[in-house]
Amino acid sequence: MRTAPFGSWLSPITSELITKSTIKVGNISCDGSDVYWLESRPIEGGRSVLVSRDASGKVFDVTPAPYNVRTTAHEYGGGAYLVQDRIVYFCNFSDQRIYRQEVGKTPEPLTVEAPVRYADFCLDSKRNRLICVQEDHTTADQEPITTLSSVSLKDGSVEMLIAGNDFYAAPRLSPNGMFMSWMSWNHPNMPWDESFVWCGNVASDGSLSNMRQIAGGTAESVFQPHWSAEEELFYISDRSGWWNLYRHTDYEGEQEIAVKEADFGYPLWNFGMTTYDFASRTEIVCAYTSEGIWKLALIDTASGEFKPFALPYTDITSIKAANGKAYFRGSAPTEPGAIVEMDLTTGACKQLKTSANLKLDLDYISQPEILKFPTTGGKEAYGFFYHPKNKDYQGPDKALPPLIVKSHGGPTAAATTALDLGVQYWTSRGFAVIDVNYGGSTGYGREYRSRLYSGWGVVDVEDCVNAAKYLVDKKLVDAERLIITGGSAGGYTTLCALTFFRTFKAGASYYGVADLVGLAKDTHKFESRYLDRIVGPYPVSECVYHERSPIDNVEKLNCPVIFFQGLDDKMVPPKQSEMMVNALRKKGVPVAYIAFEGEQHGFRKAENIKRALDSELYFYSRIFNFELAEQVEPVQIDNLDLVRSTQ
Numbered sequence: 001m002r003t004a005p006f007g008s009w010l011s012p013i014t015s016e017l018i019t020k021s022t023i024k025v026g027n028i029s030c031d032g033s034d035v036y037w038l039e040s041r042p043i044e045g046g047r048s049v050l051v052s053r054d055a056s057g058k059v060f061d062v063t064p065a066p067y068n069v070r071t072t073a074h075e076y077g078g079g080a081y082l083v084q085d086r087i088v089y090f091c092n093f094s095d096q097r098i099y100r101q102e103v104g105k106t107p108e109p110l111t112v113e114a115p116v117r118y119a120d121f122c123l124d125s126k127r128n129r130l131i132c133v134q135e136d137h138t139t140a141d142q143e144p145i146t147t148l149s150s151v152s153l154k155d156g157s158v159e160m161l162i163a164g165n166d167f168y169a170a171p172r173l174s175p176n177g178m179f180m181s182w183m184s185w186n187h188p189n190m191p192w193d194e195s196f197v198w199c200g201n202v203a204s205d206g207s208l209s210n211m212r213q214i215a216g217g218t219a220e221s222v223f224q225p226h227w228s229a230e231e232e233l234f235y236i237s238d239r240s241g242w243w244n245l246y247r248h249t250d251y252e253g254e255q256e257i258a259v260k261e262a263d264f265g266y267p268l269w270n271f272g273m274t275t276y277d278f279a280s281r282t283e284i285v286c287a288y289t290s291e292g293i294w295k296l297a298l299i300d301t302a303s304g305e306f307k308p309f310a311l312p313y314t315d316i317t318s319i320k321a322a323n324g325k326a327y328f329r330g331s332a333p334t335e336p337g338a339i340v341e342m343d344l345t346t347g348a349c350k351q352l353k354t355s356a357n358l359k360l361d362l363d364y365i366s367q368p369e370i371l372k373f374p375t376t377g378g379k380e381a382y383g384f385f386y387h388p389k390n391k392d393y394q395g396p397d398k399a400l401p402p403l404i405v406k407s408h409g410g411p412t413a414a415a416t417t418a419l420d421l422g423v424q425y426w427t428s429r430g431f432a433v434i435d436v437n438y439g440g441s442t443g444y445g446r447e448y449r450s451r452l453y454s455g456w457g458v459v460d461v462e463d464c465v466n467a468a469k470y471l472v473d474k475k476l477v478d479a480e481r482l483i484i485t486g487g488s489a490g491g492y493t494t495l496c497a498l499t500f501f502r503t504f505k506a507g508a509s510y511y512g513v514a515d516l517v518g519l520a521k522d523t524h525k526f527e528s529r530y531l532d533r534i535v536g537p538y539p540v541s542e543c544v545y546h547e548r549s550p551i552d553n554v555e556k557l558n559c560p561v562i563f564f565q566g567l568d569d570k571m572v573p574p575k576q577s578e579m580m581v582n583a584l585r586k587k588g589v590p591v592a593y594i595a596f597e598g599e600q601h602g603f604r605k606a607e608n609i610k611r612a613l614d615s616e617l618y619f620y621s622r623i624f625n626f627e628l629a630e631q632v633e634p635v636q637i638d639n640l641d642l643v644r645s646t647q
Helices: 015-021 421-427 446-452 459-473 489-500 516-521 530-534 542-547 550-556 574-587 606-623 640-645
Strands: 024-031 034-041 047-053 059-061 081-084 087-091 098-102 116-124 129-136 145-152 158-162 167-173 179-185 196-202 208-216 222-227 233-237 244-249 253-258 276-280 283-290 293-300 306-308 315-322 325-332 335-343 349-354 369-375 379-386 403-407 432-437 482-487 506-510 561-566 591-596
Touching (some): 015 421, 034 081, 034 335, 034 349, 047 349, 081 116, 129 158, 129 167, 158 208, 167 222, 179 233, 196 233, 222 276, 253 283, 369 459, 403 459, 403 489, 459 489, 482 489, 489 506, 489 550, 516 542, 516 574, 550 574, 561 574, 561 606, 591 606
Parallel strands (some): 276 315, 403 432, 482 506, 506 561
Antiparallel strands (some): 116 129, 145 158, 222 233, 276 283, 293 306, 315 325, 335 349, 379 432
16 A cells, blocks of 8 residues: 555546446336336437336337437426337427437427427326426516426427416326326425425316315425325425325325425425335335435335335435336445336345446445534534545555535535445545535425525535534544535535635635626526525615625635536526636636536536546645646646745
8 A cells, every 4th residue: 555645646436437437317217017217428418318128128228319308497407208108208408399209219399399398297198188397488588487288299289277376397197187286386485495286177178177275385395296096196295394295185185194204305406306106006115314314115005004125225216116116216325326126025126227337446435424513503414424545545644634525506405325436536536525414405304404594605604614624623634625615506605615714725616606696687487586585585685695695705715716617507607607717816816717618507528527527636736736646637727826926
């Protein structure tokens, strides 16, 4: 074992390995004995491909190039396809039209070209139509209009069914086609703040009547309404303080199915998210999380028996069930995400497709430690801590490793213990990493999630700062080499931490928010009132927006920062990063800026993912003066020599 400075270790987990060997898998569907999922492939420019495993066990691509199964409804998309009886209906990214494709044949357009987006499909076979969310962008100078609409399978004509609310999701027909359920919410709420489940009667001509509210309301969030074979409507609500499972029938009203101090739901950032499905007429297979660890269980809806499965997976999403099997995307601390088939009788699991086709030597893999640490106001916050690990290296005697604090996006999202090769890229080079689930994160109940109300830019930042201080106090990391990084909302947390605290010595912002006023005025409909809840209503609270905006306090920011930005980003426009970069250049602070053409909110192309990882490493090597064990493309760092000449 060689002794070398932390950060300089040679690692087999390279940016090229990550981008060439990994894909994203998820969004599972079942159709008879066939299983479908989506694969996002960086090496194909981030193209999202529908893949199937048929009854014979054959795995094959369904959608041919150049089709890209991706909707931009709500900008974040999701729910981009539906398959039934081996006929696929999907949104194509380039034109946002709906296409119809018989498996094995060429896709054919169903809808006409128009400034309209679709998502979250439901097939109404009795009336020969799709029911979906429609987002109409026809009028450019106003918010798009969101409705629930039908699309004729005969001629592609579109008819509005329900309108009047700002947002809709999850239109679902009962098995007999006589009832339809859906979700709605309105500005200024996000769906995880306050949302509703509705039900209506469906006439033979497809019209709706007797529309009634089933669940939801003030300080209550709902998720995934879903009909059972018995015509009973199930859904998830957080009225207990946790996202728990309920059932509603017109003759018995509401019944609790699973009420625990655990979350059975997610924040609805994407359409089509699922955490449970019906395994039989009286059984539900469901995922739930407690303190950041996800598990899978089987619930008997008649007896109430709750049976957890002993599985190796700690992050479980996209639940589907069919033919005595459960299907989900499962990940573990030492296992990349995979499409998993589990026998509901035996619990035996089989991977149908992994997101990383590589053999990992566990001697290079750092496993997470669940960390609970003290934070502001006598409270506790959470995170997952990773020690440096590389079987070929050790750090110098008495030296401590640099620490990277990761602040996740959302901010209503959560870090998990799923194997992230992006984290291992750092730990195998000698960095310590903590992935912080700051106050406001999902998976710890509504009260923890609500800590961020009026507190974005304060609560999240203090928790990240306190995580770093806790590890310094434990003598696990070097206090002089503390780094913070994050993307989107996590990029805002990063910039605030660097601006308003002196804890960190460098940072990396990936398409991070710098100007809250600019964000309030210039973002897409889905998030256009998000800040009302977590900062304050604008313009009434404009002074708070300026107080918490890094761009308005840039005189306080004096440590090096590298910025990464997609030039087609609609959620956080490039000018947010560019304002910060220009201000730091003028101040004489070391700063680097890497912009990617053709990228939106998050990077999908292999070459750009690779460039970002290597550029961040190069940046830290120059800031903290250590040599790299590998050659990476240099980055232009403005003001670096100027600062060093004064040291």
